[in-house]
Amino acid sequence: xxxxxxxxxxxxxxxxxxxxxxxxxxxxxxxxxxxxxxxxxxxxxxxxxxxxxxxxxxxxxxxxxxxxxxxxxxxxxxxxxxxxxxxxxxxxxxxxxxxxxxxxxxxxxxxxxxxxxxxxxxxxxxxxxxxxxxxxxxxxxxxxxxxxxxxxxxxxxxxxxxxxxxxxxxxxxxxxxxxxxxxxxxxxxxxxxxxxxxxxxxxxxxxxxxxxxxxxxxxxxxxxxxxxxxxxxxxxxxxxxxxxxxxxxxxxxxxxxxxxxxxxxxxxxxxxxxxxxxxxxxxxxxxxxxxxxxxxxxxxxxxxxxxxxxxxxxxxxxxxxxxxxxxxxxxxxxxxxxxxxxxxxxxxxxxxxxxxxxxxxxxxxxxxxxxxxxxxxxxxxxxxxxxxxxxxxxxxxxxxxxxxxxxxxxxxxxxxxxxxxxxxxxxxxxxxxxxxxxxxxxxxxxxxxxxxxxxxxxxxxxxxxxxxxxxxxxxxxxxxxxxxxxxxxxxxxxxxxxxxxxxxxxxxxxxxxxxxxxxxxxxxxxxxxxxxxxx
Numbered sequence: 001x002x003x004x005x006x007x008x009x010x011x012x013x014x015x016x017x018x019x020x021x022x023x024x025x026x027x028x029x030x031x032x033x034x035x036x037x038x039x040x041x042x043x044x045x046x047x048x049x050x051x052x053x054x055x056x057x058x059x060x061x062x063x064x065x066x067x068x069x070x071x072x073x074x075x076x077x078x079x080x081x082x083x084x085x086x087x088x089x090x091x092x093x094x095x096x097x098x099x100x101x102x103x104x105x106x107x108x109x110x111x112x113x114x115x116x117x118x119x120x121x122x123x124x125x126x127x128x129x130x131x132x133x134x135x136x137x138x139x140x141x142x143x144x145x146x147x148x149x150x151x152x153x154x155x156x157x158x159x160x161x162x163x164x165x166x167x168x169x170x171x172x173x174x175x176x177x178x179x180x181x182x183x184x185x186x187x188x189x190x191x192x193x194x195x196x197x198x199x200x201x202x203x204x205x206x207x208x209x210x211x212x213x214x215x216x217x218x219x220x221x222x223x224x225x226x227x228x229x230x231x232x233x234x235x236x237x238x239x240x241x242x243x244x245x246x247x248x249x250x251x252x253x254x255x256x257x258x259x260x261x262x263x264x265x266x267x268x269x270x271x272x273x274x275x276x277x278x279x280x281x282x283x284x285x286x287x288x289x290x291x292x293x294x295x296x297x298x299x300x301x302x303x304x305x306x307x308x309x310x311x312x313x314x315x316x317x318x319x320x321x322x323x324x325x326x327x328x329x330x331x332x333x334x335x336x337x338x339x340x341x342x343x344x345x346x347x348x349x350x351x352x353x354x355x356x357x358x359x360x361x362x363x364x365x366x367x368x369x370x371x372x373x374x375x376x377x378x379x380x381x382x383x384x385x386x387x388x389x390x391x392x393x394x395x396x397x398x399x400x401x402x403x404x405x406x407x408x409x410x411x412x413x414x415x416x417x418x419x420x421x422x423x424x425x426x427x428x429x430x431x432x433x434x435x436x437x438x439x440x441x442x443x444x445x446x447x448x449x450x451x452x453x454x455x456x457x458x459x460x461x462x463x464x465x466x467x468x469x470x471x472x473x474x475x476x477x478x479x480x481x482x483x484x485x486x487x488x489x490x491x492x493x494x495x496x497x498x499x500x501x502x503x504x505x506x507x508x509x510x511x512x513x514x515x516x517x518x519x520x521x522x523x524x525x526x527x528x529x530x531x532x533x534x535x
Contacts (some may be wrong), residue, residue, distance in 0.1 A: 004132045004163035005030025008096065009038040011139035011228070014171045017067050021054040021407075021416055024101065025071020027098025027111070029165050031057025032069075043414065043443060046435040047077045049431035050080030050407035051435075057093045057411025060231060060394050061369060065092045065147045066411060069272035072098035073111030076119065076157070081401045083122050083452055086447060088399040089231070089535065090208055091286075092146040093409050095123075097157030105159075119155045126155040134463040149286040149304065151208050180313040182303030187313035188259065188282045189298070195257035195280075197325045200225045201248075201269070201445075204231035205285045211234070212390050215261065216341015218313040222463055223320030224259075225251055225329050229268060230397065234387035245383070247329045248274075253277050258487040262286075262305060265294045266398055272296075282306055338391045344384075349498045350521040351451050353377055353442035357384035359502045360450065363510055365420050367392060367495075369412045373405025373433075374426025375459030377452035377530035381424050403432025406449075420448070420510055425517075427453040427476060434485065443489030448509045451482060454524040462527035483519040492516040 002010070010029050012020070019041045022028065029477050035042055040361045045051045048070045055425040070079045076097045086093040089436060097119075100112035120126040124145050129138045135158065141245060194200050206212060212235035219242050222334035226236050227248045244251055252258060252269075257280045265283070266273040269307070272295025275281050283289060283297035286305055297409030301308055346352035366388045372395040387393045394412065396404040409423040419483065430451060440447050455478035456471075466472040483493025492514050494505045509516040 002167040002169055003030050003034070003166050003311070004135050004154045004158060005032070006034035006037060006140050007132070007135040007162070007167065008158070009034030009040055009324035010141065011171055012040055012067060013134050015106060015138065015143045015174060019058060020067055021045060021051040021058070023048050023051055023071070023075065023410065025075050025098055027072045027160050028069050031096065034350055036302060041414075043410065045410065045439045047406065048078035049082045050433050050436050050439070051405025052079040052086070053093060055095075055403045056082065056086050056089070057371070057394060057408030058415050059091050059093055059411070059413040060329060060408065061415035062269045063210065065095045066532070067096065067143075067144050069096040070098070071111070072100055072157075073113050076115045077211045080118070082121070082404070082407070083119070083153050084327045085121050085397055085399045085401045085404060089204060089397040090151045091153070092151040093153040094143050094146045094405045095153060095155045097126060097155060099157040101161040102159035103161050105432050108405040111359070115155070115157055117329040118266070123153045123155045123220055126158070128157050130159060130162060132162050132165040135163070135167065136169040136171050140174070144174055149209065150205070157447070179304040179307040181307040182284065183299055184299060184301060187299060188284075188299055189312045190221055191257045191280050191282060192224070192312065193257060193319070195255075196256060196321050197290055198222060198322060199251045199255035199258045200224050200261065200263040201229075201258060201263055202226065202232040202235060203263035206235050206305060207231035207262070207390055209262060211261065211306040211309050212527045214306050214309035214313060215395040218309055218316070221313055221318045222316060223322040223326060225322075225326060227251055229263065231393065232393070232447055233391045234264070234391065235394040237357070237388040238386035239388070244329055244333055250332050251329055252276070258282065259284065259517050260297070261309070264287075264398070265291055268398065286452055294402070304341040306497060314326045314412065329483040329535040344514050345374040346394070347499055349522060350523045351496070351499055351502070352513050352526055353380045353522050355499055356450065356452060356502065356520055357381060359506060360422070361386065361418060362503060363506045366531040368420035368422055369394065369416065370424065371395070371412060371424045372424045373402060374424060374429040374452065375457065377426040377458070378424055379477060379528045379530065402429045405429060406433040406436035406439075409447045410439060410443075410445060412449050425449050426449045426458070427455065427480065428457045428480065429449055430482060434482070435489070437515060437517065438489040439490045445515055446513050447515050448506075449486075450506070451517060451519045452522045453480065453482065453519055454522040454526075455479065458524070461524075462487065479521055480521070483517050484519040485514070494518045496520040
């Protein structure tokens with residue numbers, strides 16, 4: 001017989017879970033005890049939201065389920081925004097909740113609240129285990145469901161008296177779903193094979209579906225230009241001959257057939273309008289289209305992403321018809337990159353954000369993991385940071401929750417301790433989870449934060465000034481010494497005022513083996529040239 005917390009830990013271990021992200025709470029003590037006994041590393045953070053983001057960062061870095069344990073009541077409510085972020089990103093995250101004792105339910109115990117009514121709409125499953133004999137089965141089921149395509153968060157909580165009680169544990173085996181290709185893949189193959197101006201737009205669903213090799217093979221066989229966003233970045237190396245970024249508007253707008261893989265037709269794709277009106281639009285994902293108010297695909301493929309791409313490639317055969325199309329896009333790509341040279345070499349102080357990314361590109365390894373957490377500063381990163389391997393770019397995703405970065409960086413660094421992890425922060429975003437630099441120091445995680453410090457909420461400040469001629473509630477304290485703040489938390493801090501100081505600071509940070517914040521003062525007058533309609 002084992003106590004409930006040990007059973008929880010055995011279920012975690014049976015599914016390959018190596019880390020539990022949490023903030024200490026008494027309702028979770030038995031789970032901690034079980035994890036210690038089973039050799040699962042407990043990573044304690046400074047806010048429950050960061051625990052859940054760290055679980056998501058671990059999941060993003062490994063394509064395995066990430067697990068967070070949140071204490072009852074405010075612990076669970078503190079994690080809600082991160083749970084919604086995981087839902088929007090289809091990230092396989094399992095959240096374990098503490099809960100007031102079942103025997104006293106309704107008596108007003110400390111932190112007594114029923115989590116399920118407000119968690120259920122945000123997750124694939126939500127359940128309270130009220131019998132210690134059911135802990136093994138229900139915990140394993142939540143872990144398996146989080147990982148099953150399409151991925152997403154699951155939730156299970158354990159009343160205090162139940163999880164401290166003993167029971168026999170029998171763990172069910174994990175069941176792997178059959179990888180079935182979507183129906184009508186032959187139609188998709190025929191459209192792509194006949195296209196003269198094909199294009200692929202791929203995102204996080206490609207990554208979660210482990211379809212990068214099949215996508216690459218399809219693109220190479222037919223000569224299809226590829227555009228990537230979200231976790232799709234790196235699924236084709238940025239320096240591959242078919243990888244494009246600056247020419248996306250022309251590529252999607254001028255194509256005659258567009259295959260959209262694992263990307264919702266949301267604001268990032270103009271609600272579908274980024275694809276030319278005359279183009280045939282093929283959508284491939286593990287889940288049916290939820291955005292039925294937007295442009296609908298001409299062909300909607302629902303099935304295993306990798307298997308479906310393999311079937312399309314097999315049916316399409318080989319033979320490139322797209323030579324002139326590729327040359328046209330390469331010309332556009334080269335022209336737009338040439339136009340960026342002035343910004344990349346800008347010598348102003350405070351710095352232009354783009355200059356930061358020029359210098360950063362010189363010190364990042366090819367397999368470095370870059371985590372973005374900010375508005376305009378991270379929007380620039382999305383344009384200028386090159387990604388070469390899958391799982392090497394993370395951002396909050398379409399839910400856009402600031403404060404996701406430190407947690408995701410912690411999860412990523414623990415998943416890949418041998419790699420560089422670079423956390424890109426706006427000074428505004430730092431305020432949400434900056435205390436996690438304490439977590440980095442305590443756990444010895446050599447994450448390098450690079451901050452664009454312009455003293456404003458730039459994503460709001462500049463549009464407000466454009467609309468009203470003034471800005472309100474969008475100003476921060478100029479030149480705040482955030483590098484000194486992290487030094488007080490046990491990390492290294494470096495202040496950069498001039499462009500010439502930046503590359504030495506970055507080299508020092510990445511070679512130190514210590515968590516470091518490089519606080520770069522940036523020009524508040526620089527506004528990101530945003531084109532997408534966010535709403």
